[in-house]
Amino acid sequence: MVITEAYIRNFGKFSEQHFYFHDGVQVVTGENEYGKTTIHAFIRAMLFGMERGRGRAAAKDDYTRYEPWDHPEYYAGVLRFSCGGRNFRLERNFSRAGRRSSLVCEDDGEELSVEHGDLKMLLGGLTPEIFDSTVSVGQLKSRPGEELSEALENYAAGYFEAGGGEIDPGAALETLKNRRKDAEKALRAEEAKREEGRRALLQECSYLEREMESLQSEFEEKQRALEMTVRAEQEARKTRQERQEQSDSQQKEEDRDSRGTALWGAAGIFAGVMGFCWSQVITGQGEMPYLPMAVISVIIILIGVGILLSALAAGVKNRGKQDRNFSKAQKDGEGAVSTEARRQAEWELKRIRAEWKEKEIRLQNLREQYGEAEKSDTQKNLERRCRVLALAAQELEKAARETGSDTVRLVGRKASEIFAGVTEGKYSGLELKSAAGGGREIAVWDGERKIPARLLSRGTIEQIYFAVRMAAADLLLEEPMPVILDDTFAFYDDRRLESALKWLSGRKKQVIIFTCQRREEEILSKKEAFS
Known part of the structure; x- marks a missing residue:
């Protein structure tokens, strides 16, 4: 260009x-x-x-x-x-x-x-980074950037692995990273899908738990109402029974009184009849009828009849009163819950219990599904793909680092030629090697000893950087x-x-x-x- x-x-x-x-x-x-x-x-x-x-x-x-x-x-x-x-x-x-x-x-x-x-x-x-580290030297920026070391390692891996510069490990590594990002993105989407399903299960479990709590509350409420109803019915039945017993006792007493009265009336009638018959017997013997005795007998008969009728009337009245008490007892029982209503309440409780049991079984199944929710085949494949891509990138970086030393020697030879020419042969060699803490260490050979670059003058160091840049440009720039x-x-x-x-x-x-x-x-x- x-x-x-x-x-x-x-x-x-x-x-x-x-x-x-x-x-x-x-x-x-x-x-x-x-x-x-x-x-x-x-x-x-x-x-x-x-x-x-x-x-x-x-x-x-x-x-x-x-x-x-x-x-x-x-x-x-x-x-x-x-x-x-x-x-x-x-x-x-x-x-x-x-x-x-x-x-x-x-x-x-x-x-x-x-x-x-x-x-x-x-x-x-x-790239602009390699441009700045090779053929473009800014003002007071003669030292190449860190990007040059990475580019040289990439060049080394491609050059020494393929016998030329056709392969770009940096681009290959970038491709691996992009594919890994795509796989990780797809994996996150699959995990989100799985998590969404698990959240749906949890949400359904939550709904079921609330419904079961509601059924439990309804069951307890109806059970309390039934118990109160049963107690009220028992109390009503007890009251009716007590009333009936009291009424029966009173009725028996009244019946005894009416029977005693009837006996007195019957005795009066019998005595009057006997007296009247006696007065007739006396009259049949030709004697003068004993009128007072007949009259008294008739009066006694009438009194006995009256007493008997009164006793009979009292008995009829007692039976009517008993019938009214029975009707009243039936009427009092209408306020209590009937047996059918109690059966309906008991059926409601049974229905609630069955529905609660059904939901409990459903809840248990959902919890088991949540606990057993395994990763899908797609998710497992994506995880395996991410691991493979990460390993491939790691191995590629390792290969680039291992072959980087070959490139360093190659750049060192080229840079040595340039540096020797610039210094008119004062320094015949230039050595580049990896530093312990990263980066590169540079030393020059003056024919007798190796001199670290840090001991040289600023001008000589500038010439070293110039030689390294030009040597790297010959290798890296197509x-x-x-x-x-x-x-x-x-x-x-x-x-x-x-x-x-x-x-x-x-x-x-x-x-x-x-x-x-x-x-x-x-x-x-x-x-x-x-x-």
């Missing part, structure tokens, strides 16, 4: 500015605050886009930093570049309201899609990318700067150097320096 033009319509301090570039090494010189870093940031934003941060981070992110000073709603630019023998025009609008992008091949007018990955394909899959250096050589002395520029010129790549000094331009103007 070769960048040919950066047309900044509105970005940072620039508005309607054109910057043209060519292949090979070139220098953009400007004083401090000229805008060199802004141009660098614009190129990066055009290649990879730029998103506004969230929360407090938004106040210090690049989006806010380079938001146009004038007319911030118009935040856009155009980048022209060549790639694979074709010329392209990339246009972006970064504004919040009008965010859009377009990519067109200027040779034939073919429209490509940034959103669907056409630009990423042209960049060879380059498409040759422009090397963009923003005040990278500030700590280089003149001899090592000349060596670095000579090495860059021999790479036959586009190199854009932003600097506030004239040294780079002056050295490049001396053609004999690179002969």
Whole structure:
């Protein structure tokens, strides 16, 4: 890839500015605050886009930093570049309201899609993190980021496992993670479905328990009412019985009185008849009828008849009174619950008891279903799939780490060649190895001893980082990318700067150097320096 033009319509301090570039090494010189870093940031934003941060981070992110000073709603630019023998025009609008992008091949007018990955394909899959850790060196940011170590491990796994760089373990690992996320999502849905069924069982159990409690209350209430009714009936029956006994006793006494009276009346009649008959006997013997005795006998007969009739009338009256008492007893019994009503109440209790038992059996079955609710086959398969994917990701990461040392040696050899050239052979070797606490340790070989990088000068350390970046770029980047250096050589002395520029010129790549000094331009103007 070769960048040919950066047309900044509105970005940072620039508005309607054109910057043209060519292949090979070139220098953009400007004083401090000229805008060199802004141009660098614009190129990066055009290649990879730029998103506004969230929360407090938004106040210090690049989006806010380079938001146009004038007319911030118009935040856009155009980048022209060549790639694979074709010329392209990339246009972006970064504004919040009008965010859009377009990519067109200027040779034939073919429209490509940034959103669907056409630009990423042209960049060879380059990510902004690897871009920042290899060919793009920001101001005072020569040290590569942690993303470079991860990328090298991915490259190692793919390169040494397949004999080339066709396999991307990082992408494979990302695919495994995405599949695991999908499986876990499906598993959560299946678990939620199972839990919903269990909640439905619990809810039905709760309904049944409330219904059983209601039936229990109804049963106890009806049972108490029946008991009160039975007691009232028993008390009424006892009262009727007592009344009947009292009435019978009184009736017997009255019957005895009436019978005694009747006997007296009968005795009177008998005595009167006997007296009258005696008076007739005397009269039949020819004697004078004894009139007084006959009259007395008749009177006695009449008195006896009267007493007898009175006794009979009293008996009739007593029988009527007994009948009235019986009718009254029947009438008093109408207020009590009949046997049929009691049977109805007892049937209601039996019905409630049967219904409660039925619900108890149903509740027991539901509780057993809840306790025995096992995982479905789908859930078991999803759990097994999650475990397999997690294990696969773990093994892939392990393989990447194990083969990473091979890549470190490969990068070390390439970086050693670059570093030896930049230092004009003062240091012939560069060693990269894994540190105990993570990261990489760097040491250099001066022909006699290994010197840890931390003991070297800042300028030499900057040259080590430069060599590592360029070596990693050769390994990782499928498409040759422009090397963009923003005040990278500030700590280089003149001899090592000349060596670095000579090495860059021999790479036959586009190199854009932003600097506030004239040294780079002056050295490049001396053609004999690179002969």
